[in-house]
Amino acid sequence: MTVKSEEKKTGKMACNSATCQSGCYGDEHSVDEDYQKRPPQPEDGVPPGGGNFNSDGLCIKCKVNETIATTHPAVSDGGGDRGRFCADCFQSNLFGKFRFAVTSNAMISSSDNVLVAFSGGPSSRLALQFVHEMQQKAQKNLDASRDRLLPVFGVGVAYIDESTIYPASSHDFDGTINQMELIVASLAPPAKQFFVVPTQSIYSHDFAAGKDRLTELVGAVSDITGKEDLLVHLRMRSLQKVALENGYTKVVLGTCTSRIACHVLEATVKGQGFSLAADIQYVDARWKIPVVLPLRDCLSEDLNVCCILDSLKTVEAFQQPRSGINGLISSFVKLLQEENPSRESTIVRTAGKLTPFCFKRIPEVGDSNGHLASKRRQKKYNLKPSESLPPESYCLICNSPLKKPNGTSSNCFRDGETSSEIYASTCSSCQYQILPKDPTSLENFLLLLPQSMTTMAKEAVTTKSC
Numbered sequence: 001m002t003v004k005s006e007e008k009k010t011g012k013m014a015c016n017s018a019t020c021q022s023g024c025y026g027d028e029h030s031v032d033e034d035y036q037k038r039p040p041q042p043e044d045g046v047p048p049g050g051g052n053f054n055s056d057g058l059c060i061k062c063k064v065n066e067t068i069a070t071t072h073p074a075v076s077d078g079g080g081d082r083g084r085f086c087a088d089c090f091q092s093n094l095f096g097k098f099r100f101a102v103t104s105n106a107m108i109s110s111s112d113n114v115l116v117a118f119s120g121g122p123s124s125r126l127a128l129q130f131v132h133e134m135q136q137k138a139q140k141n142l143d144a145s146r147d148r149l150l151p152v153f154g155v156g157v158a159y160i161d162e163s164t165i166y167p168a169s170s171h172d173f174d175g176t177i178n179q180m181e182l183i184v185a186s187l188a189p190p191a192k193q194f195f196v197v198p199t200q201s202i203y204s205h206d207f208a209a210g211k212d213r214l215t216e217l218v219g220a221v222s223d224i225t226g227k228e229d230l231l232v233h234l235r236m237r238s239l240q241k242v243a244l245e246n247g248y249t250k251v252v253l254g255t256c257t258s259r260i261a262c263h264v265l266e267a268t269v270k271g272q273g274f275s276l277a278a279d280i281q282y283v284d285a286r287w288k289i290p291v292v293l294p295l296r297d298c299l300s301e302d303l304n305v306c307c308i309l310d311s312l313k314t315v316e317a318f319q320q321p322r323s324g325i326n327g328l329i330s331s332f333v334k335l336l337q338e339e340n341p342s343r344e345s346t347i348v349r350t351a352g353k354l355t356p357f358c359f360k361r362i363p364e365v366g367d368s369n370g371h372l373a374s375k376r377r378q379k380k381y382n383l384k385p386s387e388s389l390p391p392e393s394y395c396l397i398c399n400s401p402l403k404k405p406n407g408t409s410s411n412c413f414r415d416g417e418t419s420s421e422i423y424a425s426t427c428s429s430c431q432y433q434i435l436p437k438d439p440t441s442l443e444n445f446l447l448l449l450p451q452s453m454t455t456m457a458k459e460a461v462t463t464k465s466c
């Protein structure tokens with residue numbers, strides 16, 4: 001594989017200058033032409049000559065201003081784009097990557113209502129900021145247009161409150177939520193709804209009963225990595241629930257290159273190679289409300305620097321350190337990245353070679369305009385029509401595609417389903433890492449699972465759409 005071929009696919013290099021080697025995402029409309037003019041790049045993605053840092057200290061895009069590494073000594077350490085761009089070009093480049101991912105994958109349309117998952121950290125903070133900026137631009141265009149036909153997409157923000165699992169004092173909790181509310185309120189207009197969603201809400205609106213059930217469910221997982229992974233899956237179910245109940249049509253995650261690189265190695269170690277391609281796509285339409293990853297091409301260190309440059313407030317009060325296998329891999333990838341600043345991108349690009357699942361794309365809308373736009377996009381960004389078959393079924397815990405339906409058939413989810421049937425609808429990784437080993441605890445564990453998990457598995461088996 002060469003970087004050149006990969007760049008054509010992602011449409012990187014959008015600057016208008018034929019000589020620019022910045023790897024910038026300035027103008028999405030000149031992708032294909034400029035790619036043609038671009039000189040080949042080495043395998044590791046580091047430009048030839050100046051390495052990651054520009055030798056004369058000038059921004060390689062505008063060639064006028066000094067790079068961030070020179071002008072902002074406080075954020076000069078580390079890799080990423082800060083040694084190559086000035087602050088302005090750095091910010092517009094990062095926004096360009098976001099906008100390119102959104103437009104080339106049709107992540108957000110004017111009729112959408114998008115829900116941004118917000119943890120308070122830099123990645124989701126920036127995802128929120130960029131979605132907001134995009135919304136503002138759409139609003140400006142609407143105001144300027146005479147016919148005012150195209151509506152502006154709506155934006156909501158959701159924070160998943162995991163205090164049942166990771167308790168915090170009510171004083172700290174209230175303070176943090178208050179800060180988040182202020183962040184969201186500062187982005188108006190148009191006003192954005194802010195949801196604080198306790199994880200136990202996946203059970204019912206009776207939070208007290210849900211709290212007990214959730215505590216018991218998580219407490220039944222003895223493996224430290226399994227516990228952490230289960231919480232990730234529950235977080236996604238909670239996001240889906242709040243999006244569904246409030247009329248949202250897309251869920252935006254702040255998942256960046258660095259996080260995906262870790263996930264690639266984690267999944268490999270956990271024996272999830274078959275389903276890995278599902279988790280690293282720009283669009284994940286296997287959920288009822290499709291999930292999109294517009295920051296998939298951004299490094300976490302660049303997102304951090306951008307938050308600092310833009311003085312974007314982040315709230316990190318309840319960020320949990322990763323543990324078990326996930327913790328080990330996070331520190332391993334961090335080391336790799338320190339050695340060579342393009343390692344994370346290389347890991348993600350390499351995993352990107354896996355045959356994707358058919359749900360990597362937002363389902364086509366029925367009208368002919370939507371169809372035409374989609375055809376145009378496919379041509380412009382060299383996208384192939386869906387080339388893979390839909391999976392037979394999904395793991396009811398992690399929603400990973402299962403290789404074969406484990407001997408079960410579509411009629412296995414009748415009333416009075418037995419635990420062994422539910423067990424058969426889980427992937428081997430969940431069986432090994434999350435499900436209790438002895439039959440009595442297993443039976444109890446399966447009873448504690450929220451209904452959304454068992455229902456989704458049922459629907460996946462009965463409706464094989466794609």
Ligand SMILES: [Zn+2]
Nearest residue numbers: 059062086089
């Ligand atoms: Zn510049």
Ligand SMILES: [Zn+2]
Nearest residue numbers: 395398427430
């Ligand atoms: Zn699973």
